[in-house]
Amino acid sequence: MEKAELAIIGGGPGGISAAVEAAGSGVNVTILDENARIGGQIFRQLEKGFTLTNPEAMGRDYQKSVDLFRQFKKVASRINYLNHATVWGIFDDHRIAYGRNGKSKTIEYKNLVIASGAYDRPVPFPGWTLPGVLTAGGAQNLVKNQRILPGKKILLAGTGPLQLVVAHQLIQAGADIAAILEVGDVKGMWLKLMQGMWGNWGYAGDGLRYVQTIHKAGVPIMQNHIITRANGNQHVEEAVIARVDKDWRVIHGTQKSLKVDTVCLGYGLVTSTELTRLAQCDHTYDSGLGGYVPVRSETMETSQKGIFAVGDGAGVAGSQVALTEGQIAGIAVVQALGRASGAEQKKTLAGLQKKLARHHRLRQVLDDISRPRPGLYELAEDETIICRCEDITFKQIKPLIQKEGIKAKDIKRRTRVGMGSCGGRMCGPILIELLRNLGMQVSKQPDGLNVRPPVKPVSLGVLAGAGDNQ
Amino acid sequence: MAGNAHRIEKGVSRGNHFEIIVDGRRITAYEGETIGTAMMAAGLYILRTSTEKKEPRGIFCGIGVCQECRVTVNGIPNIQACKTLATPECCVES
Ligand SMILES: Cc1cc2nc3c(=O)[nH]c(=O)nc-3n(C[C@H](O)[C@H](O)[C@H](O)COP(=O)(O)OP(=O)(O)OC[C@H]3O[C@@H](n4cnc5c(N)ncnc54)[C@H](O)[C@@H]3O)c2cc1C
Numbered sequence: 271m272e273k274a275e276l277a278i279i280g281g282g283p284g285g286i287s288a289a290v291e292a293a294g295s296g297v298n299v300t301i302l303d304e305n306a307r308i309g310g311q312i313f314r315q316l317e318k319g320f321t322l323t324n325p326e327a328m329g330r331d332y333q334k335s336v337d338l339f340r341q342f343k344k345v346a347s348r349i350n351y352l353n354h355a356t357v358w359g360i361f362d363d364h365r366i367a368y369g370r371n372g373k374s375k376t377i378e379y380k381n382l383v384i385a386s387g388a389y390d391r392p393v394p395f396p397g398w399t400l401p402g403v404l405t406a407g408g409a410q411n412l413v414k415n416q417r418i419l420p421g422k423k424i425l426l427a428g429t430g431p432l433q434l435v436v437a438h439q440l441i442q443a444g445a446d447i448a449a450i451l452e453v454g455d456v457k458g459m460w461l462k463l464m465q466g467m468w469g470n471w472g473y474a475g476d477g478l479r480y481v482q483t484i485h486k487a488g489v490p491i492m493q494n495h496i497i498t499r500a501n502g503n504q505h506v507e508e509a510v511i512a513r514v515d516k517d518w519r520v521i522h523g524t525q526k527s528l529k530v531d532t533v534c535l536g537y538g539l540v541t542s543t544e545l546t547r548l549a550q551c552d553h554t555y556d557s558g559l560g561g562y563v564p565v566r567s568e569t570m571e572t573s574q575k576g577i578f579a580v581g582d583g584a585g586v587a588g589s590q591v592a593l594t595e596g597q598i599a600g601i602a603v604v605q606a607l608g609r610a611s612g613a614e615q616k617k618t619l620a621g622l623q624k625k626l627a628r629h630h631r632l633r634q635v636l637d638d639i640s641r642p643r644p645g646l647y648e649l650a651e652d653e654t655i656i657c658r659c660e661d662i663t664f665k666q667i668k669p670l671i672q673k674e675g676i677k678a679k680d681i682k683r684r685t686r687v688g689m690g691s692c693g694g695r696m697c698g699p700i701l702i703e704l705l706r707n708l709g710m711q712v713s714k715q716p717d718g719l720n721v722r723p724p725v726k727p728v729s730l731g732v733l734a735g736a737g738d739n740q
Numbered sequence: 741m742a743g744n745a746h747r748i749e750k751g752v753s754r755g756n757h758f759e760i761i762v763d764g765r766r767i768t769a770y771e772g773e774t775i776g777t778a779m780m781a782a783g784l785y786i787l788r789t790s791t792e793k794k795e796p797r798g799i800f801c802g803i804g805v806c807q808e809c810r811v812t813v814n815g816i817p818n819i820q821a822c823k824t825l826a827t828p829e830c831c832v833e834s
Contacts, residue, residue: 304804311803317825319755319772327751389805399808401785401798402743408802408822416777417752420799422744443748504796505743505785531743542805658800658808661792691807691818 272377274300274350276603277366279357279545280385282310284581284592286342288383291600293345295609300377302355302368304726308342309335310387311407311582312589314414328414329439330476331589338593358724360549364576367723381576381603384546385596388539388560388582391642392696394656394664395649397500398535406436406536413443421532425509427451427497428536430640434480436536441487448530450484451495451511453518453537453646454639496520498649500533509533518645538640539586540699544725546572546579547716555712558637560586561699562716568623569602570595578602591629598622647703656704657697659690671704677713678702693725745780758828769826776809776821779832787811787821787834 276292278285281303289299301308307315313335316322325332342349352370359367360382367376390405397403404420406428412418424440425448426433437450484491492511498520499510513524539560543553546564551572553562563585570578578599581592601619604610650656652665662685670681678701681687687701688694706712747754747770755771762779769778776787776799786796787809799822800808809821812833821832 316752317772317774319770321753321755322751323753324751389801389803392806399790399795399797399800401787401796404799405801408799411802412777412780412799413748416773417748417754418745418773418777418781419748420743420745420780422746443750505798655790655793658790658797658806661790661795691810692805696801696806 271365272300272375274298274377274379275607276300276381276383277302277377277379278383278385279303279366280310280383280387280581280583281305281308281351281353282385282387282581282592283312283338283589284385284387284583284596285310285383286338287593287596288385288578288580288600288603289349289596290338290341290345291597292603293348295600295604296348297604297607297609298348298350300350300352300379302352302357302366302377304354304356306353308339308351308353310385310592311411313338314411316417317415320417327442329442330479331435332414356726357545358726360545360723369724381578381606382549383570383578383580383596383599383603384549384564384572384583385579385581385592386542386545386583388541388586389695390535391537391540391560392700393535393537393646393649394654394700395498395500396651396654397502397506399655399658400500400502400506401504402502402506402531403500403533403535406433406534407539409532409534410436410439413439417443419443419445420534421530422446423448423530424532424534425449425451425497425511425528425530426534426536427453427495427509427511428534428538429454430536430538430636431477431480432538433536434477434484436534437489438480438483440534441483441489447484447487447489448509448528449495449511450489450491451497452491452493453496453514453643454493455516456493456639496645496649497533497535498525506531506533514645516643518643519648520645537642537646539582541586542583542695543716544693544695546577546583548723548725549574549577551577551579553716554714555702555716556585557703557706558641561702569619570599571602576606587629587633591626591633594622594625594629598626642703644707647700647707656700657685657687657690659692659696660686662687662697667701667704671701671708671710676705676710678705743780743783743785745783745785747781758826760826760828760830760832762832763834773826774822775811775813775819775824775826775830775832778826779821779834784834 580595767782
């Protein structure tokens with residue numbers, strides 16, 4: 271069995287910065303990521319086979335990534351980078367199991383950093399399962415990694431600054447964007463937004479540039495607007511949009527139709543917690559941070575000793591926070607392994623904590639705009655699909671969620687919601703928010719939709735071979 | 741109506757191209773493209789039919805989470821089209 275002083279799951283900004291920090295102090299690191307190349311979501315690289323001819327066309331995030339990858343290269347001799355490696359199990363005895371090239375292997379770790387990232391918040395409304403409706407992050411991935419535009423006439427619907435990033439990327443790639451719907455109330459927030467950006471000039475500059483591109487392209491940004499329905503025969507042909515009130519509830523009589531062939535949904539992100547759950551870390555629910563999040567110490571350690579969680583997977587807060595948290599966890603691991611003197615690192619840590627506080631100030635303001643409001647989860651009609659894998663409609667779960675004291679796990683048992691091949695990662699967050707909308711108490715621990723290994727689909731062959739090299 | 745996906749030429753050049761077979765039809769794929777991308781570029785957006793309602797489904801999350809893009813490749817079911825690279829002459833059933 272392979273051994274690692276530090277195993278890191280996730281090769282995004284959080285995982286990379288933890289690796290750079292620890293490897294820089296002499297720790298032997300193994301990183302596992304299911305993608306072909308490092309970078310995670312924001313720094314997603316072009317797939318092999320494509321040749322970059324003009325870096326500028328790839329946007330500013332790409333340029334930032336070049337820096338990070340350079341740091342990574344410097345310490346690469348101490349890093350064992352396993353791509354195409356999907357971690358499917360974490361076990362009590364400091365072992366993780368992963369599938370790679372059709373085989374399952376295990377690693378024994380001394381310390382573990384989980385940097386699993388986040389994904390777009392699923393929001394059910396009539397027509398959201400039609401081909402041509404995709405997540406904003408998915409569209410970005412198509413543009414960044416595959417250099418393909420999913421359609422010609424695109425509607426962006428959602429909330430928050432990531433929408434501006436997506437719009438910018440799509441426009442640069444030549445897309446015609448019909449409109450950007452911001453469901454939140456940004457107008458009343460400008461002052462707060464500016465306050466939050468104080469000390470975060472990097473963000474403010476980026477934001478401004480994005481807005482300029484959008485204006486120049488003549489794309490309207492419609493505040494307090496939501497998509498209520500996607501129509502079409504086998505593919506999106508039309509989107510119905512409407513104005514909303516401050517609770518994001520549709521104001522009747524304001525519906526309008528837009529002819530589009532693609533809809534990108536960007537309602538913020540939800541945390542990928544299947545790994546911290548599997549490791550039986552304590553969690554808490556915070557809808558502003560993207561759902562269930564692991565409880566952590568100041569050095570990013572979870573309730574399980576030696577297991578750290580950083581980045582969007584531990585609370586959605588963007589790449590800058592992921593980088594900083596990764597660095598903090600890296601230092602903590604170096605200390606735990608007794609590789610550092612102490613005094614100097616304490617100073618670095620204090621500086622990093624301050625940086626985090628600054629980022630969180632901005633995040634809080636963005637949260638005020640983008641934290642989901644009740645109207646968001648009132649768009650589903652009887653025939654709207656809630657669970658995409660098992661084709662379970664809102665009508666089927668409606669009588670259950672209205673029952674006093676019902677738990678997510680009861681609904682799962684009665685309807686199969688959450689038992690499909692996505693492992694409840696789509697319908698789980700929806701179910702929790704539907705329950706919250708009805709005033710139900712959400713349990714502190716995410717035990718409702720319990721996860722079991724394998725947490726990610728790996729082929730039966732991989733699992734059958736799981737005992738081979740232990 | 742189908743979608744209007746198209747390959748972006750700006751900023752990149754593509755490598756070799758080859759053909760793959762989707763439901764008996766030959767389409768072009770470039771090195772580095774996933775099965776989902778090649779299909780989308782050919783106007784094929786429907787990757788599976790849902791189990792109960794028999795509705796069309798296509799790429800949704802685009803990062804390997806939602807499992808909507810599962811197709812059968814060379815006889816092996818449940819392959820994620822959004823993550824799996826196209827290979828010359830591979831046989832895809834949607
Ligand atoms: C699709 C998408 C696109 C985004 N694009 C941008 C953008 O352009 N600009 C921006 O500012 N923000 C973007 N974001 C927000 C982004 O999440 C953060 O800015 C940043 O990438 C977070 O870094 P991270 O290290 O926490 O996680 P990520 O970058 O998400 O990295 C997590 C990594 O862990 C891997 N992983 C997870 N589970 C497993 C497992 N079980 N086994 C193996 N590997 C695993 C994932 O494949 C991924 O590579 C995007 C988010 C998403 C979901």
